Amino acid sequence: MALIRGCVSRLSNYTQKTIPALSLVSRNSSDAVELKALLAEKIKEEQKIVKSFREQYGSKVVGEVTVDQVYGGMRGIRGLVTETSHLDPEDGIEFRDFTIPQIRKLLPKTPGGGEPLPEGLFWLLLTGEVPTLEQVKSVSKTWAERAGLPSHVVTMLNNFPSHLHPMSQFSAAITACNTESKFAKAYSEGVPKATYWEHTFEDALDLIAKLPTIAATIYRNLYKDGSSIGAIDVNKDWSANFTSMLGYDDPNFTELIRLYLTIHSDHEGGNVSAHSVHLVGSALSDPYLSFAAGMNGLAGPLHGLANQEVLVWLRKLQKDLGPDASEEEVKEFVWKTLKSGQVVPGYGHAVLRRTDPRYIVQRDFALKHLPDDPMFKLVSQLYKIVPQILLELGKVKNPWPNVDAHSGVLLQYYGMTEMQFYTVLFGVSRALGTASSLVWDRALGLPIERPKSMTTEGLMKLVGAI
Known part of the structure; x- marks a missing residue:
C-alpha cells in the first residue's frame, strides 16, 4: 500500500418548491476535460505499478488474523486497497501523503480566504497532485453546472413527511438520482470494462455536484418553512453555493464549511461509510446506489452522530x-x-x-x-x-x-443549531473521498468483494479448540 501510494505521489423555478434546473446539466462540461485527461495518465501509470507489484508479491502474506479480530468487527485486518488516503497513528489522516496542516497550506483558496477549497482536495485525491487555482475553479464551475436535480427527486423531497430524519431523506434522494447514472447506462450498453472508470468519473462529478442541492432542500424544508434555495451561481465555489442555498450569508461561515468539507472528506477505506460505498460498488452498482449505501451506514449512531x-x-x-x-x-x-x-x-x-x-x-x-x-x-x-x-x-x-x-x-x-442535520453535512463531505475511491476501484478493475465467513464451531475447529 505504501509502495503504491508513494509511486502515485511521485509520478430555475418549478411549480412546487424549486431547485434550479441548469441548461448545462445534461451535457459534459469542457472544464472537466483537463482533470479527466490527467486522471487517465495517472490510471495508466498506476495500473502498471499494481500489475507489476501483484506479479512479484501477490503471494506475500501481509499479516495474521486473530480470533478476536474475527469477532471484533475485523478491526485492524489489512484487507482493502484505498488509494486516496491513509491514517497514520501519529500524523493523522494523510490525503495522498499530505497531512491536514499541509493541505490547509497548499490547497488553493478563494482570494482573501484562509481555508482550502474542497474542490482542490477532490483533485488531489483523484490525481495525487496539488491543483492550481484555475484548475480548482474549473471543478467549481463543473459542479455548479451539474447541480440541478431531476424533477422526480424534487417532487420526492418536497413530499417527505417532516418527521422523516434528514439522513433518510438524503439517502433516498441520492438513490433516486440514479436515473441519471452514466455508468448504469454505459454498462447496460455493454461498454468495455477498461472504460468503466470513465463513466464512474462522470457520475462522481454529477453526484458531488448534486449533494449540496439535495442537502439544502432538506434543510430548507425541515427548518426554514420550505423556502426556495435560490439560484446556483456558476461563478461561486462549491461551498459558497452550498451555504447560500442553506440560507447563510456570513462569509466566515462559508470559510468554516470549506474547512469542514475538506477535513471530513476521507478517512481510509475501512470505516463503515467508506467501506459500504466500496462494497456495494464492487457489485458494479452505480455510484449513486453505492454512495447511498455509505450514507445509510453513516446514519448509524456509532459512526456519524x-x-x-x-x-x-x-x-x-x-x-x-x-x-x-x-x-x-x-x-x-x-x-x-x-x-x-x-x-x-x-x-x-x-x-x-x-x-x-x-x-x-x-x-x-x-x-x-x-x-x-x-x-x-x-x-x-x-x-x-x-x-x-x-x-x-x-x-x-x-x-x-x-x-x-x-x-x-x-x-x-454560526446559527446552525439543528443537530440532526449535522450528519448530512458529514455525508456531503464524505462524497469527495468515496467517489474518488470508486473511480480508482473501477480503474484498477477491483473485483466484487466476498470475504470468507465461518461459524463459531468452524472457527473453533480451525484453531484446535475442539
Whole structure:
C-alpha cells in the first residue's frame, strides 16, 4: 500500500418548491476535460505499478488474523486497497501523503480566504497532485453546472413527511438520482470494462455536484418553512453555493464549511461509510446506489452522530455547572461521567495516538474567529482536563480529542443549531473521498468483494479448540 501510494505521489423555478434546473446539466462540461485527461495518465501509470507489484508479491502474506479480530468487527485486518488516503497513528489522516496542516497550506483558496477549497482536495485525491487555482475553479464551475436535480427527486423531497430524519431523506434522494447514472447506462450498453472508470468519473462529478442541492432542500424544508434555495451561481465555489442555498450569508461561515468539507472528506477505506460505498460498488452498482449505501451506514449512531453526542454532553455540563464552572467542578463532572460507565464523547480514536489534526485546525479556526465564545472556551477547558484524567485511568490508548470534539461547537456558533442535520453535512463531505475511491476501484478493475465467513464451531475447529 505504501509502495503504491508513494509511486502515485511521485509520478430555475418549478411549480412546487424549486431547485434550479441548469441548461448545462445534461451535457459534459469542457472544464472537466483537463482533470479527466490527467486522471487517465495517472490510471495508466498506476495500473502498471499494481500489475507489476501483484506479479512479484501477490503471494506475500501481509499479516495474521486473530480470533478476536474475527469477532471484533475485523478491526485492524489489512484487507482493502484505498488509494486516496491513509491514517497514520501519529500524523493523522494523510490525503495522498499530505497531512491536514499541509493541505490547509497548499490547497488553493478563494482570494482573501484562509481555508482550502474542497474542490482542490477532490483533485488531489483523484490525481495525487496539488491543483492550481484555475484548475480548482474549473471543478467549481463543473459542479455548479451539474447541480440541478431531476424533477422526480424534487417532487420526492418536497413530499417527505417532516418527521422523516434528514439522513433518510438524503439517502433516498441520492438513490433516486440514479436515473441519471452514466455508468448504469454505459454498462447496460455493454461498454468495455477498461472504460468503466470513465463513466464512474462522470457520475462522481454529477453526484458531488448534486449533494449540496439535495442537502439544502432538506434543510430548507425541515427548518426554514420550505423556502426556495435560490439560484446556483456558476461563478461561486462549491461551498459558497452550498451555504447560500442553506440560507447563510456570513462569509466566515462559508470559510468554516470549506474547512469542514475538506477535513471530513476521507478517512481510509475501512470505516463503515467508506467501506459500504466500496462494497456495494464492487457489485458494479452505480455510484449513486453505492454512495447511498455509505450514507445509510453513516446514519448509524456509532459512526456519524458523534459530534451531536458531544454537544448534548456539553450542554448538560453547562446546565449542571453554569457558565462559569471552575476547573475542579469540570473535573468532577468528567469523573462522574466516567464512573457512571459512560465515555467522554469526542475523546479517543481507534488508530490515532495523539490529538487529531482535524481537531487542531478547527481549534485554530475558533481561535481566529470566535475566541470569546463560551462553548469554545468550555471545549478549550476540557482539552486541558480530559486527557490527564483519561491517562490517570490507564485504560485509554489515546486520551486526546478527535474531530468530533469541536465541529458541532463551530456550527452552533454560526446559527446552525439543528443537530440532526449535522450528519448530512458529514455525508456531503464524505462524497469527495468515496467517489474518488470508486473511480480508482473501477480503474484498477477491483473485483466484487466476498470475504470468507465461518461459524463459531468452524472457527473453533480451525484453531484446535475442539
